[in-house]
Amino acid sequence: MTGIKLPDYLPAWMSDHVNTYLADGEAGHLWDATLGGGEGMLTTLLLTTKGRKSGKTLILPLIYRPSGDGGYCVIASKGGAPAHPAWFLNLQANQDIHLKVANDEFKAVAKIASGDERERLWTLMENYFAPYARYKAATDREIPVVVFYPA
Template identity: 85%
Template sequence: MTDIKLPDYLPSWMSDHVNSYLADGEAAHLWDASLGGGVGMLTTLLLTTKGRKSGQTLIIPLIYRPSGDGGFCVIASKGGAAAHPAWFLNLQANQEIQVKVANDEFKAVAKVTSGDERERLWKLMAEYFAPYTSYKAATDREIPVVVFYPA
């Protein structure tokens, strides 16, 4: 992952996490969720997308859980904001993404889940990171549940 840019809107603790993850994915794979209102050490991955407006390669950390079918499940919550997060809009515009889980880097494809699969994975993620429940209550939009599969 070279020539990447951290989005300008990232808080410093998130930028620090990305930089640590890039230096040693195994050491930074677990993130202290108390920084984001959760509890304990949670698994994170790095998602690399191409900015739909800027064209720049952008990277962001996301909490994940294994989806049970070889994928990595994430939530496009943006803290319950009315609009989808930029990373989600970027991958809608360009499916060429890269994922780093610990020290394993791979090209991936993203699937936005629906129906029973979405409900199962939402529950899995909300049990893992409780703030997702309050994010859901804070917005009228359906928060996307996305699974990244190695390409």
């Protein structure tokens, strides 16, 4: 995965996590959630998108859980900020996305969950990473629940 740019705004611990993940998917797959206010070691994937403004290839780690139907569920929380995260806006503009899950790398498509599916997946993710409840309370926007499927 050459030519990938880590976003400039990433904190050092996140950049370190991405670099570890890129070098060895097994070593980077689990992330110490205490760094983000959670507990324990949580599964993460690497999402690669194209910047909707810059056109640059960008990569970001996201906490995930299997969705139960062959997909990978993530939350577009941005810590409860009033606006959606850049990665979510990027994938809305361009579905040319790539995932790395442990050492598996593949093209993917994204689906935004809604209704009962969204509620089920939100509960799954909130039970996995408790700070999502705080993020939800901090914003008026509906935080998107996204499921990635291998293309």
